[in-house]
Amino acid sequence: MTPPVIDVHEVSKTYHVTDDIVVRALDRVSLQIARGEYVAIMGTSGSGKSTLMHILGCLDAPTSGTYRLDGHVVQDIAEDDLADLRNRRIGFVFQSFNLVPRTTALANVELPLAYAGISRPLRRRRALAALDAVGMADRVGHLPSELSGGQQQRVAVARALVTNPSLILADEPTGNLDSRSTDEVLAMFERLNREGRTVVLITHEQDVAERARRVIRLGDGHVLEDRLAAGVAA
Ligand SMILES: Nc1ncnc2c1ncn2[C@@H]1O[C@H](COP(=O)(O)OP(=O)(O)OP(=O)(O)O)[C@@H](O)[C@H]1O
Numbered sequence: 413m414t415p416p417v418i419d420v421h422e423v424s425k426t427y428h429v430t431d432d433i434v435v436r437a438l439d440r441v442s443l444q445i446a447r448g449e450y451v452a453i454m455g456t457s458g459s460g461k462s463t464l465m466h467i468l469g470c471l472d473a474p475t476s477g478t479y480r481l482d483g484h485v486v487q488d489i490a491e492d493d494l495a496d497l498r499n500r501r502i503g504f505v506f507q508s509f510n511l512v513p514r515t516t517a518l519a520n521v522e523l524p525l526a527y528a529g530i531s532r533p534l535r536r537r538r539a540l541a542a543l544d545a546v547g548m549a550d551r552v553g554h555l556p557s558e559l560s561g562g563q564q565q566r567v568a569v570a571r572a573l574v575t576n577p578s579l580i581l582a583d584e585p586t587g588n589l590d591s592r593s594t595d596e597v598l599a600m601f602e603r604l605n606r607e608g609r610t611v612v613l614i615t616h617e618q619d620v621a622e623r624a625r626r627v628i629r630l631g632d633g634h635v636l637e638d639r640l641a642a643g644v645a646a
């Protein structure tokens with residue numbers, strides 16, 4: 413039997429803000445996500461969504477508990493291997509776009525391919541195709557500061573997709589988009605999911621969440637609810 417892509421077991425994350433202020437951002441969270449699922453994570457501001465996403469993406473380690481990615485305990489993976497795994501397998505769209513400033517949209521999207529050691533001409537071709545897919549073909553030479561918020565978010569989505577990752581983690585990918593761009597970005601995630609990729613998407617918007625197949629609601633570091641999306645027949 414193949415293990416779930418994501419297997420979070422009793423994971424807690426605490427932040428020590430000062431000696432006597434401790435924030436428990438995640439409190440013994442357990443959840444599993446199988447290959448090919450499309451999951452929306454909801455919850456009020458501060459409920460632990462981004463913290464969970466950072467752990468799922470191996471950008472941060474739990475304070476306690478176990479996270480298995482593809483059956484491997486992440487804490488046991490050497491840092492170099494982890495960086496490699498992140499780069500090859502996971503596409504991130506961050507809540508704040510995290511584009512490299514003073515660097516064109518095209519170069520931003522090429523960046524993960526450069527890390528992966530892909531040749532310059534192939535890099536260019538794939539980055540242009542990814543930017544075209546998010547409707548940004550006519551802005552490839554623009555710097556992030558020369559793009560609107562929605563356009564920057566679309567470049568960030570292109571950057572997440574360009575490596576063809578099997579797991580896509582997106583933190584509020586449509587938070588800054590108008591309804592038309594939201595539709596375009598969601599259509600893209602749906603297509604990627606149909607092609608077999610696992611998609612985990614954080615959103616505040618109920619209608620965005622219901623377009624996934626499964627909805628997990630966090631509250632105060634706990635899983636409050638884990639159900640099928642409204643449009644999915646049980
Ligand atoms: N580096 C940090 N140091 C201290 N506390 C933190 C840190 N990062 C997050 N927190 C706290 O952990 C809790 C969860 O934060 P998190 O960013 O996961 O929330 P969120 O659900 O993503 O919220 P939002 O919807 O506003 O993005 C919050 O109370 C936050 O203040």
Ligand SMILES: [Mg+2]
Pocket residue numbers: 461462463507583
């Ligand atoms: Mg957040």
